Amino acid sequence: xxxxxxxxxPFVLLTGLLFSSCKKDSAEPPxxxxxTLTIDMENVVGSAPLVLDRSTYTSPAGEPxxxxxxxxxLSNFKLQRAxxxxxxxxxxxxxxxxxxxxxxxxxGKHFVLDSIPAGNYTGISFLIxxxxxxxxxxxxxxxxSPDNYMxxxxxxxxxxxxxxxxxxxxxxxxxxxxxxxxxxxxxPNNLRIVAxxxxxxxxxxxxxxxxxxxxxxxxxxRLFAGPSPALTNSVLFGPFWMAxxxxxxxxxxNNYSGSxxxxxxxxxxxxxxxxxxxx
Amino acid sequence: xxxxxTNSLIGGALLGGLLLSSCxxxxxxxxxxxxxxxxxxxxxxxxxxxxxxxxxPPDKATFELGRTLFYDARLSRDSTVSCGSCHQQFAAFAxxxxxxxxxxGNRLGTRNSPALHNLRWRRELMWDGAVANLENQPxxxxxxxxxxxxxxxxxxxxxxxxxxxxxxxxxxxxxxPIDSYRLLRALSQFLAALTSSNSRxxxxxxxxxxxxxxxxxxRGIALVASKCASCHATDLFTDESYRNNGLDAxxxxxxxxxxxxxxxxxxxxxxxxxxRNVALTAPYMHDGRFQTLxxxxxxxxxxxxxxxxxxxxxxxxxxRLGIALTTQEQDDLLAFLQTLTDQSxxxxxxxxxxx
Numbered sequence: 001x002x003x004x005x006x007x008x009x010p011f012v013l014l015t016g017l018l019f020s021s022c023k024k025d026s027a028e029p030p031x032x033x034x035x036t037l038t039i040d041m042e043n044v045v046g047s048a049p050l051v052l053d054r055s056t057y058t059s060p061a062g063e064p065x066x067x068x069x070x071x072x073x074l075s076n077f078k079l080q081r082a083x084x085x086x087x088x089x090x091x092x093x094x095x096x097x098x099x100x101x102x103x104x105x106x107x108g109k110h111f112v113l114d115s116i117p118a119g120n121y122t123g124i125s126f127l128i129x130x131x132x133x134x135x136x137x138x139x140x141x142x143x144x145s146p147d148n149y150m151x152x153x154x155x156x157x158x159x160x161x162x163x164x165x166x167x168x169x170x171x172x173x174x175x176x177x178x179x180x181x182x183x184x185x186x187x188p189n190n191l192r193i194v195a196x197x198x199x200x201x202x203x204x205x206x207x208x209x210x211x212x213x214x215x216x217x218x219x220x221x222r223l224f225a226g227p228s229p230a231l232t233n234s235v236l237f238g239p240f241w242m243a244x245x246x247x248x249x250x251x252x253x254n255n256y257s258g259s260x261x262x263x264x265x266x267x268x269x270x271x272x273x274x275x276x277x278x279x
Numbered sequence: 280x281x282x283x284x285t286n287s288l289i290g291g292a293l294l295g296g297l298l299l300s301s302c303x304x305x306x307x308x309x310x311x312x313x314x315x316x317x318x319x320x321x322x323x324x325x326x327x328x329x330x331x332x333x334x335x336p337p338d339k340a341t342f343e344l345g346r347t348l349f350y351d352a353r354l355s356r357d358s359t360v361s362c363g364s365c366h367q368q369f370a371a372f373a374x375x376x377x378x379x380x381x382x383x384g385n386r387l388g389t390r391n392s393p394a395l396h397n398l399r400w401r402r403e404l405m406w407d408g409a410v411a412n413l414e415n416q417p418x419x420x421x422x423x424x425x426x427x428x429x430x431x432x433x434x435x436x437x438x439x440x441x442x443x444x445x446x447x448x449x450x451x452x453x454x455x456p457i458d459s460y461r462l463l464r465a466l467s468q469f470l471a472a473l474t475s476s477n478s479r480x481x482x483x484x485x486x487x488x489x490x491x492x493x494x495x496x497x498r499g500i501a502l503v504a505s506k507c508a509s510c511h512a513t514d515l516f517t518d519e520s521y522r523n524n525g526l527d528a529x530x531x532x533x534x535x536x537x538x539x540x541x542x543x544x545x546x547x548x549x550x551x552x553x554x555r556n557v558a559l560t561a562p563y564m565h566d567g568r569f570q571t572l573x574x575x576x577x578x579x580x581x582x583x584x585x586x587x588x589x590x591x592x593x594x595x596x597x598x599r600l601g602i603a604l605t606t607q608e609q610d611d612l613l614a615f616l617q618t619l620t621d622q623s624x625x626x627x628x629x630x631x632x633x634x
Binding site for chain 2: 139
């Protein structure tokens with residue numbers, strides 16, 4: 001650019017044009033045909049709001065507990081159309097933290113999926129965690145930065161979900177702590193896709209100039225109980241007060257996702273669509 | 280991209296010059312770069328890079344910043360240990376004569392520090408492949424209590440509190456605080472520059488400067504090709520796989536690759552290490568159990584121990600375990616392994632703590 005100013009104005013204009021042709025590889029759709037979808041997250045414990053440290057909850061097995069930390073990644077958002085086609089939102093990685101630590105103060109509970117082709121969408125799905133590829137990519141920024149302390153640095157990979165707290169019934173005699181950290185993308189593969197159904201008859205109307213919002217609720221109790229009595233891996237805090245990755249954590253993963261398979265979306269998971277506001 | 284622009288728009292030499300400088304600066308500077316940043320070219324006898332130059336284009340200032348970081352003990356909790364403490368240039372960046380390395384507070388690690396060379400060609404790092412990308416590798420020693428014992432936030436606070444680091448990072452990455460992204464990108468430029476490709480063996484296979492190998496050394500090459508290359512393959516002398524080469528009957532303390540993959544079939548499997556610079560990197564194996572290369576060869580000849588995951592290459596059908604090697608063959612292999620020492624690499628002042 002410095003050279004251009006020396007040569008003269010026509011060249012400035014010309015190089016400006018060239019610069020833009022250098023950067024854009026593919027033509028983006030005209031602005032009128034894309035819109036956004038805002039996601040508003042709410043963490044709950046059964047029917048109560050999640051309040052860290054101060055509220056005592058009761059697990060499905062009847063054991064009291066408090067929560068001191070609840071963080072999770074949602075990624076790879078997809079929106080389905082009535083005709084069965086879908087739109088995959090590129091680069092959709094979000095970190096939701098009930099209480100953020102580290103340099104980034106954002107709790108991630110309010111985020112926007114943008115440049116979505118306008119249209120009516122009848123379904124939504126996403127991954128709980130960070131896909132295999134991104135676990136093996138180089139240095140990352142933003143939600144994926146290791147500065148967020150959601151990355152295991154030794155046996156490397158992202159922590160997909162983490163919950164910590166306390167319970168008088170915890171098998172840990174000193175601090176009575178609870179700690180469940182989910183990760184691992186090889187074997188076991190603890191990634192899960194979930195597809196919470198939209199409220200009946202509802203759809204998401206993405207339009208230029210409108211700002212639809214989807215209210216997504218995450219129920220922490222689902223770590224300790226599956227989608228149905230038959231599919232529940234009961235968690236008792238005495239024997240099972242801690243698990244950090246690996247196969248030990250799989251019962252919790254299956255509980256909260258309502259799926260035992262990386263590739264089969266859970267439709268009855270910890271996530272429910274509480275409301276859609278098409279504004 | 281350059282193709283498209285030159286085809287449609289070339290109007291004059293002046294215009295062409297502008298285009299090149301705006302779009303293709305990196306490529307045009309590549310030649311000049313190799314003089315400034317070591318290891319920025321593809322040696323003719325190496326396979327394709329896993330960490331391509333384009334992923335983090337080498338640049339002198341960034342490489343030098345990476346070097347400063349590599350040798351800076353302030354990056355550890357008590358400012359006693361740098362990357363360079365466990366990875367020493369004269370030992371091809373292994374930890375000379377330490378079976379296990381000492382970290383902060385003089386605590387002993389659990390594995391032998393590997394040599395650091397030709398990391399651009401590695402798809403996975405560590406003895407068990409715990410790290411799948413070079414850029415994130417430093418996070419492991421930074422935060423390991425047995426190595427540098429630091430937390431990321433405290434480490435970044437130290438760097439941001441240092442005016443000289445702030446100046447150097449800003450000059451490269453622009454305004455804004457030093458975050459883990461900038462730190463890792465800079466450090467990996469130094470790690471990626473550790474290319475060792477100028478041993479006597481390399482010069483001989485590339486027919487450079489009339490270098491020839493002795494009869495014994497040449498017999499050694501043939502022996503490696505016939506007896507070792509099912510694992511120590513290509514001119515990097517590793518197929519990057521994980522194998523059990525018969526060190527123990529069971530692996531209760533360190534199960535190797537199984538720790539990462541979760542598969543019982545991987546118990547006792549460790550990364551096949553390169554043989555380059557191996558004469559400099561004693562002691563040997565993931566736990567540093569062998570002091571000399573002669574002991575390593577004795578192991579393959581008559582020390583291999585059976586276990587469920589022992590590699591098939593080391594249990595020939597009907598035969599005894601291991602790779603039978605006559606005294607002459609062992610001498611030839613030892614002679615050959617010496618030719619893999621790259622003097623220019625371990626004496627390259629650009630890679631040294633005090634260049």
